[in-house]
Amino acid sequence: MKALVTGAAGFIGSHLCEYLIEKGCEVVGIDSFTDYYPRSIKESNIAGLKDCGGFEFVEASLIEASLAKLLEGVEAVFHQSAQAGVRASWGESFKIYTDNNILATQMLLEACKDRPIKKFVYASSSSVYGDTTDLPMRETSLPAPVSPYGVSKLAAEHLCRLYFKNFSVPTVSLRYFTVYGARQRPDMAFHRFFRWALEGKPIEVYGDGKQSRDFTHVSDIVEANWLAFEKASSGEVFNIGGGSRITLNEVIEIIKEMTGVNFEVRYKDVQKGDVRHTSADMTKAKEVLGYDPKISVEEGLRREYEWIKDFMRR
Amino acid sequence: MGVSQELLDILACPKCKGDIHLNESKNGLICDNCKLLYEIKDDIPIMLIDEAKPIEE
Numbered sequence: 521m522k523a524l525v526t527g528a529a530g531f532i533g534s535h536l537c538e539y540l541i542e543k544g545c546e547v548v549g550i551d552s553f554t555d556y557y558p559r560s561i562k563e564s565n566i567a568g569l570k571d572c573g574g575f576e577f578v579e580a581s582l583i584e585a586s587l588a589k590l591l592e593g594v595e596a597v598f599h600q601s602a603q604a605g606v607r608a609s610w611g612e613s614f615k616i617y618t619d620n621n622i623l624a625t626q627m628l629l630e631a632c633k634d635r636p637i638k639k640f641v642y643a644s645s646s647s648v649y650g651d652t653t654d655l656p657m658r659e660t661s662l663p664a665p666v667s668p669y670g671v672s673k674l675a676a677e678h679l680c681r682l683y684f685k686n687f688s689v690p691t692v693s694l695r696y697f698t699v700y701g702a703r704q705r706p707d708m709a710f711h712r713f714f715r716w717a718l719e720g721k722p723i724e725v726y727g728d729g730k731q732s733r734d735f736t737h738v739s740d741i742v743e744a745n746w747l748a749f750e751k752a753s754s755g756e757v758f759n760i761g762g763g764s765r766i767t768l769n770e771v772i773e774i775i776k777e778m779t780g781v782n783f784e785v786r787y788k789d790v791q792k793g794d795v796r797h798t799s800a801d802m803t804k805a806k807e808v809l810g811y812d813p814k815i816s817v818e819e820g821l822r823r824e825y826e827w828i829k830d831f832m833r834r
Numbered sequence: 835m836g837v838s839q840e841l842l843d844i845l846a847c848p849k850c851k852g853d854i855h856l857n858e859s860k861n862g863l864i865c866d867n868c869k870l871l872y873e874i875k876d877d878i879p880i881m882l883i884d885e886a887k888p889i890e891e
């Protein structure tokens with residue numbers, strides 16, 4: 521089976537490519553190396569993949585690439601590329617979000633019309649829900665994002681549904697809940713916490729640390745993509761969480777214990793666009809996809825810690 | 835490793851969507867129509883219009 525993975529050099533995309541190669545798929549990866557975080561990190565994400573047979577990689581943006589040719593022979597599209605980051609999505613930079621998250625998705629969907637694609641899996645986000653107190657978050661709840669990033673991810677999700685309804689592109693949207701693990705983006709909380717701890721610096725937390733997240737290990741996310749390819753009915757949306765909700769303060773305690781560093785924690789102002797709690801209702805993903813997250817937060821943090829020690833030595 | 839034929843077959847010029855071909859030194863892809871060179875660095879073809887180099891006649 522031949523798959524196209526967008527955002528292939530990113531955190532999640534690179535893991536997904538490895539998983540697909542392992543499954544025996546042929547993979548075409550595309551990534552434009554946006555400057556949201558350093559190119560060198562993304563290059564190291566795909567360093568191992570480049571020597572794998574069955575992996576082709578092109579540096580291009582979905583907005584200008586000749587997608588028709590890239591899609592030749594492709595049966596599965598895993599659309600992971602996006603401009604990430606909730607806090608950076610305000611103000612002038614919103615255009616980067618409309619371009620890479622909305623326009624790029626529309627162009628990819630357009631290119632997928634009338635092609636023998638079996639499934640188009642879109643990486644959506646729990647940020648589409650916004651700051652609700654009605655937990656756990658259900659796919660049927662009214663989405664009300666509180667960040668421009670969330671708005672752009674929701675808009676693209678709607679486009680996926682539209683292209684299924686009108687042009688039978690077999691789209692499925694997976695709403696990922698905060699993803700972590702090896703290669704986690706350098707702007708994300710766990711990555712920063714580990715780095716600061718190892719550098720002997722105080723840890724900075726936005727808010728009081730009592731905010732909670734349904735943290736999801738990247739290997740569970742990757743597995744969910746495969747299950748969605750195999751089992752999801754088109755036009756549907758699924759929550760993909762990690763199975764348990766924990767506060768940032770609890771995570772910080774685990775990191776203290778793991779690293780053996782007794783760092784200082786500095787609490788800062790809550791950032792605009794951040795939500796208080798996230799928690800995934802996964803009834804649907806369990807029933808339809810047979811999704812069952814396997815990695816506990818402790819185990820997942822241990823894996824990220826092992827990676828980051830190595831990463832910081834480079 | 836070099837850029838494989840399979841990959842070359844599915845690439846096109848991002849500007850005109852037309853055909854491209856390897857240059858003689860095999861470190862770039864040329865679009866004759868747009869007179870642009872897309873470099874290949876570390877085996878990665880960089881198919882970005884902004885990064886393309888105009889070819890002198």
Ligand SMILES: NC(=O)c1ccc[n+]([C@@H]2O[C@H](COP(=O)([O-])OP(=O)(O)OC[C@H]3O[C@@H](n4cnc5c(N)ncnc54)[C@H](O)[C@@H]3O)[C@@H](O)[C@H]2O)c1
Nearest residue numbers: 527530531532551552553554581582601602620645696699
């Ligand atoms: N990490 C999380 O916690 C999380 C949570 C929910 C949803 N998501 C979604 O998962 C996906 C992957 O996220 P990630 O954390 O791996 O981010 P990432 O930034 O590491 O990866 C995204 C990649 O997409 C590439 N890209 C951006 N615009 C592009 C374009 N126009 N053409 C080609 N490539 C482009 C970037 O260069 C980057 O390498 C994104 O769609 C994101 O919105 C992530």
